[in-house]
Amino acid sequence: MKIKCKVFYLAIPFAIMSSQLKAQILLEDKNGDQIANNAPIYANTGSGVPGINLSLIKLNTGDQSLGFNYITTTKNFNPSNYRINEFGIKARPTEGYAAVFSNGQFSPGIRASYSYTKVPLLKTSSNYTDWGGFSVNYDIDRYALFRRDTVFANQFSTKTFRGINLGLNYNALINSIWILNFKVGYSRRNNYDDLNSIDAEDYNIINDPASRLVRQIIRKRTAKEGIFKEFDAYPFILAFTKATSSDDPSDPDPVVKANSKKLKIGYTVYFKNLASEQLPKSDMGLIFFLTQQDNKQNKGVRTPVFGLNIQASDPFDVEKQKNSLLDKITVGFTSIFSL
Secondary structure (H helix, E strand, O other): OOOEEOOOEEEOOOOOOOOOOEOOOEEEOOOOOEEEOOOOOOOOOOOOEOOOEEEEEEEEOOOOEEEEEEEEEOOOEOOOOEEEEEEEEEEEEOOOHHHHHHHOOOOEEEEEEEEEEEEOOOOEOOOEEEEEEEEEEEEEEEEEEEOOOOOHHHOEEEEEEEEEEEEEEEEEEEOOOEEEEEEEEEEEEEOHHHOEEEEEEEEEEEEEOOOOEEEEEEEEEEEEEOOOOEEEEEEEEEEEEEOOEOOOOOOOOHHHHHHOOOOEEEEEEEEEEEEEOOOOEEEEEEEEEEEEEOOOOOOOOEEEEEEEEEEEEOOOOOOOOOOOHHHHEEEEEEOOEEO
């Protein structure tokens, strides 16, 4: 059994004041693709509550990115009809931090994002509440490429990629505990992550006639080898989450106060598919996460503090790699920072 250690991150949720709230979470996979749409889930909340503003610092060691998100809701909050706007930006070295530290090589990648969510979208009842909206991402990545089948001077090159991602999502809270996430969209992508990584070393020899010493100057470079391709793709994501209940630390009930200090566990099961002119790609995953009460924010807010992700890539062997299911498993851990 080969277990590869790849880390995913759990971004912080935000919720509205209530002791009966179930917190929704925002998830991304190792490629930075959003798995679940974020939204606060309300219960027995009065109108006229001030809008919520939340800032997040996100660290995803899967795609080795560092990001910042700002989330804001409708002012003079009304739980029967409100909207959420989210703005985000993140950056990463496309060759990874290893190339930065060992070679001093940095090829930047930047993603700017915006999402809009309306709650409720179609209906609300005692055991069912839905919400939905759209998202837009714009990527600018600079890649280092290597071709051994060309003249020596032209074997290394750089490529700037510009891609846009559009998504529509529908989400529902069922029986006050289960959250359904469904997302479809369009994405302009490339095969960079599928190319083989290479580490090259260039040597320059210097001879000193006076001392008869020979000196080697070594330059190291990391790149991807193969034919770089861009293509249109159509992502599909389906996820189910068992949410954790939130407790109001100001509640006079001593039991509720005690529960607000405890860690609670939830989990998410998801299926992700990417259809394109290339072979379709699919991933299945299970995420366990622990949440704690965040008393610095609004009452009733629980945030994830630790997560364990188990994912199987290409579980149906569409790519005909003939690897066993155990060989496709990756295990990762999650964390988040809030402002």
